[in-house]
Amino acid sequence: MTFVLAHPSPQTDAKELAKILRERGAARVEENSFVVLETDRIQEIAGTFGVARVSMAIECESQFAAISKAIAEVGRRTVLQGQGFFVKVHLLTDRDFAARDLEFAATGALAAELAGVASSAKNEEEASAKIVAYVGMRRAFVCLKEYEGAGGAPAGALGSASCAITGPLSLASCIAACKAGFSLPELLLLYGDEDDLCRNAKIARSLAEKTTRAKSQKIAIAKMTAVHPRDGRIRMLQFDLAAARALAGMMKSKNVVLPLSLATHPQWFIEMIMKEIVGAGKVPLVPLMFSEIDYAKEEQDARRVTRQEFMKSKKTALEKPRHVRLEVGPDYLHDIIDSV
Structure with a gap:
């Protein structure tokens, strides 16, 4: 045998x-x-x-x-x-x-x-x-x-954390957090338009397939308004800022996973978000901060955005999130899209 x-x-x-x-x-x-x-x-x-x-x-x-x-x-x-x-x-x-x-x-x-x-x-x-x-x-x-094997520590060995799906970097940061020993019972998915929704739903499905042992998962889905329509650098930072603020204010977990890296985000932006997270009584987890993974050119260009340039863009807002519990399985992607 x-x-x-x-x-x-x-x-x-x-x-x-x-x-x-x-x-x-x-x-x-x-x-x-x-x-x-x-x-x-x-x-x-x-x-x-x-x-x-x-x-x-x-x-x-x-x-x-x-x-x-x-x-x-x-x-x-x-x-x-x-x-x-x-x-x-x-x-x-x-x-x-x-x-x-x-x-x-x-x-x-x-x-x-x-x-x-x-x-x-x-x-x-x-x-x-x-x-x-x-x-x-x-x-x-x-x-x-x-x-x-996947290596790392068993998911949940260090407790739980909340995370947001805003783009490819968030997938890498969430997987790194799980590998370090955190479970992710709470997930926030943000989107600005239909393309964002489809992309981030696919990312959420990939995350569930790689990290979730549970049969179902709680997920909050929220639409962002006034997202920059053309500049991908500004758009990425807008998503990450909105996600950080939502995780700090909405989610129960004390630990918050952030997809921030000095290779992709301006230092002033990282400092601003960390200050807000700590000020809300949460613990920021930033597994990608010094990592050397491959980044898209647009992601790398975002680190050159100045504070003044970012502040000139329109302020975004989050619509009221829709909270659902979805079964982790072959229909997970379609269930996310259909729930909106």
């Missing part, structure tokens, strides 16, 4: 991760090192915050000969013709043999299996195929394939 091993990130405890992953199938903690699941939902598990990496593995008895045989069998199935291979064994507890001895024996057995296809043992740096085994007291697992 093939199992899925979910390896916790450094910020995550294996038992805590098991509680989260039980929603996706029967889960047990192995030697307090990783979570073992019987499921085919591998991509969902890899995308869960708190998971460093995911392994597909076969299970065998935790005996020297059985493990060596299993490693040779996995290598025979996964190492391609001409590939160099490397065997790595992790002992999860004290055993009556050393990891290096098992690696040596399994490497010899696998080399004999692959002699006819010109595949030979290499060191870890030179090998293009790596067979990894995890050995506990009663069970051992030999990996067929490994995937990188």
